[in-house]
Amino acid sequence: MQTRANWVLALGLVLGLGLLGYLLSSAALAVKQLERTVTVKGLSEREVPADVVIWPIQYSAASNDLNELYQTLERHNAAIERFLSQGGVAAEAISIAPPAIMDKSAQQYGGGEPAPFRFTAMQTVTVYSEQIEPVRALMARLSELGKQGLVILGNQYQGSTQYLFTGLNDLKPGMIEEATRQAREVALKFAADSDSQLGKIRRASQGQFSINDRDSSTPHIKKVRVVSTVEYYLTD
Template sequence: SKIEFRYTATQTITVYSKKIKDARATMNKLATLGKKGIAFTGNSYENSTEYLFTRLNDVKPVMVEEATTKAREVAEKFAKDSNSKLGKIKKAGQGQFSINNRDKNNPHIKKIRVVSTVEYYLSD
């Protein structure tokens, strides 16, 4: 049958879920409504899909430990290359954590980064 009229409706749906795979599968199923004449658009900035990372406190200790370990490895290499001996920590500071999308096509996968600054004493 021929469509006589076209209507536009606007609806915003907010879903908070820890089941990312299920939510993404449901979003993909919405495309099947296009076969029934119901079209969805998702280009609106204010209504875009957003994925939040809520477990930063769970990963912080491990990330800081890893950053500190890597800082020491780099400092040891620097000391060796300069014929020096690595001493104790002189000063250390934990940088700010950053949480970003892995890339624009996978906003549900996050990249978490921390930069720690560690200064060591060197001796000859």
């Protein structure tokens, strides 16, 4: 009887181990199948007009009399403000920075030729406006200030015009949806080509939004771009 009981116990143990091995094998196969994934990217782009312009107007003036130089700056500043106002720029969009005054006699060394003017000044009047097109129209007429005696400075790095786009938050939801939808379309195509079914998302990441000039000739037109990366499970 004892021997028979031992045989029954051994047989049960063998069957139990076999069943456990089968279950573990099935579980391992299921896990392996779940590990089949595809990673795809979706792109969304928009071209939008800038909604803010920062336009520094820089000019220089010179004189041997400091008081006279300041009077010249005041006249020129008034002329610029008048020019901008007549072009439709609001007064609150115009700011005047303190002038940068240089005394040439204090910087002259040795016996070189004296500077024709002792004092020189660089003045900056800045327009910060949402009126993009009126400001661009005034840029094309800047020579009118030159005809009034202003020496307008060009090609100054600190005086370059900037165009900004501040409406990104309004675009984000739609662009993220578009990028995600495009990524899914790519994943579906991959799954179909590989005789698989597209499963759930394993992980997803949204890239940073970038805002750049459309090209060097049209800085007032911006290109907004975002790339979403999505990893999907694949099943048979």
